[in-house]
Amino acid sequence: MYTPPHFNEVDRDRLHSVIEENPLGILVTNSAGLLDANHIPFHLDRTAGESGTLACHVARQNPVWQELASGDPVLVVFRGSDAYISPQWYPSKQIHHRQVPTWNYVVAHVHGRVTIRDDPAFVRRNVALLTRHHEQGQPAPWKMGDAPRDYIDAMVQAIVGLEIEITRIEGKAKLSQNKDMSDIIGASVALTERGDAAIGSAMQEAASRKVRE
Template sequence: MYAPPSFRVKDPEELRAMIVRLRFATMVVNGPEGPVAAHLPMVVDATRPQILLGHVARANPIVTLLREAPAALACFVGPGAYVTPAWYASKREHGKVVPTWNYIAVHARGRIEPVDDAGELRAIVAALTDAMEADRPEPWAVEDAPADFLAGMLKAIFGFRLHVTALEGSAKLSQNRPAADHAGVVEGLVASPLETDRLVGALMRKRRQ
């Protein structure tokens, strides 16, 4: 991942916290004809933080590659927002400014471990479900589904663990801009009608504190 020093996130705990927040990844592996990608939710294993858990539909062509336990790259990309130079105080001072894009992202590299055991697959599904449902007033649990129905659904998915060997992250949130420019971007984003803009503005405000 390319990330200038002012944007690079190095702390593994912070990177894992970003993954917990983002929860959805584009996972890429190499196939005979080039890179193959799948889009899926992934979570950090509660007992082994160096492992990410996920599953895809068995009908997904990527499963054939995942069964070979390949090296993989999981890309978690958070909210992003266009930043117009009109928000910079510097524009009014000297005009030497250009547009940019603010965002957060984490890359997790590692090796896939296929999970075929029914009990382990159910545990992966439960971990994903519990993570996604945690903030709900009445969380849904895997046990809420009829056992025979759940068994049939589990047969339709392929589970895996990604053993992470390298984590890289970038939080590009105008840290390289003067305070007045940063404040102008935050003001512009939080006033935007786009929810993603407002989320980036909130992240900028929190990280600056």
């Protein structure tokens, strides 16, 4: 991933947060010289290994788990917030008109080595963790025990687990850090007013870090 120094995100906690807040990752694999991509929700364990571990499951009918071998390198892409940036939002544009449109975004590229986990206990635990995390905001959170045991057993048998030991995380936070402070603030305010609060807030934080640096 091309990452100019001013957009490079190296803080591991912030990168972990990108993963946790945007858990639907794109698993990119290479089998027999062919690239493949699968969209899968992941659970991150920050404490496992040096950089964390990702866990997920796929349908048994999905050939990806058979095309991979334990130990193979994989890439998982997690997309955070993003938005189009209009030059009209930069105060400096009104002065010298030397601005063009761009697109701001936050992404994390996770490199790691996969382990195939065709193991009902692993799969059941992964489903339980994902469910607990994503159901916690519901008035009456669903849990696996709400469904008949034989039904859950059949569903678990229909999926296969994947575990990815993270070896490296690349982060890119393109948040107008290469612009003047007034332009960063101007664009972030415009985004927030338009309803893009997530990317607007991220730009505000980037501006604050720029001041501290």
